[in-house]
Amino acid sequence: MEHKITPIQPFGLLLEPVNVLNNLDDLNITVLRELVSREHLIVLRGFHTFHDTESFSTYCERWGEISIWPFGKVLELIEQENPEDHIFDNSYVPLHWDGMYRRQIPEFQIFHCVKPPLAGQGGRTTFSNTILALKYASSEIKKRWNKVTGIYQREMEFYNSKTISPIINKHPYKDFSIIRYNEPPVENRGRFVNPPILNFSGIDADELHVFHNSLRNALYAPTNFYAHEWQKGDVVIADNFSLLHGREAFVSKSPRHIQRVHLLSDPPFDNPSLESYK
Ligand SMILES: [Fe+2]
Secondary structure, eight states: OOEEEEEOSSSOEEEEESSSOOBGGGSOHHHHHHHHHHHSEEEEOSSBOOSSHHHHHHHHHTTSOBOOBTTBSOEEEEOOSSOSSGGGSSSOEEEEOTTTTSSEEOSEEEEEEEEOOOTTSBOOEEEEEHHHHHHHSOHHHHHHHHTOEEEEEEEETTEEEEEEEESEEEOSSSSSEEEOOOOOOOGGGOOOSSOOEEEEESSOGGGHHHHHHHHHHHHTSTTTEEEEOOOTTOEEEEETTTEEEEEOOBOTTOOOEEEEEEEOOSSOEEOTTEEEEO
């Protein structure tokens, strides 16, 4: 089957069918997995996708073991009327890695866009390639980051957990370094429901501001950062071990509906940073 492959700037690949609409099912998953492992993010656009949640999770199961949440396999990301957590609000979501508060860290996320926000309504999903962020950072800055450990506590509907993780980590299975960081919510970006408790050790309080700024500048630098603007039927597969991700704010009552599944690695990767989990 033919498809067109276009590089995304500054990282990732866009795959589209040539001529006629193809079924996503026809794409070879071994090949796709290699592409995600190498490029860290792939966007599959213009394919026949899924009619319902069930057919989406059935497709994801072909990739491997799905991480099961209290709500099941598929998270339905839709704005809620009175959200108890920022995930279900229309606010921005700071950069983080998925599973940071859970017993196992998923290797990949598979997102499916059921309905995109309208043009100009915001709501792009943001991705930062931490391998590139480290590649382009000066050794002086990296030395500073290397001293710092994040202490993160978060209570929400599905868990109440504490995670302690150095900023610079080794990739769980590969021979390179990555960044693990939950960006503190930026105050001037509006209300933020249920913020986590974030502390950072290994750095003096008067240096914290400079530290967060240097990390943010690197993670959001155009050389390392990609924001995905959703189109209906888009499927995005992202490398959660190497990237951090978040969300831009969007206009309330936008028709934004994204589904997300977590895929575990084989064998599953037990969260090395989890201090407590309830
Ligand atoms: Fe997330």
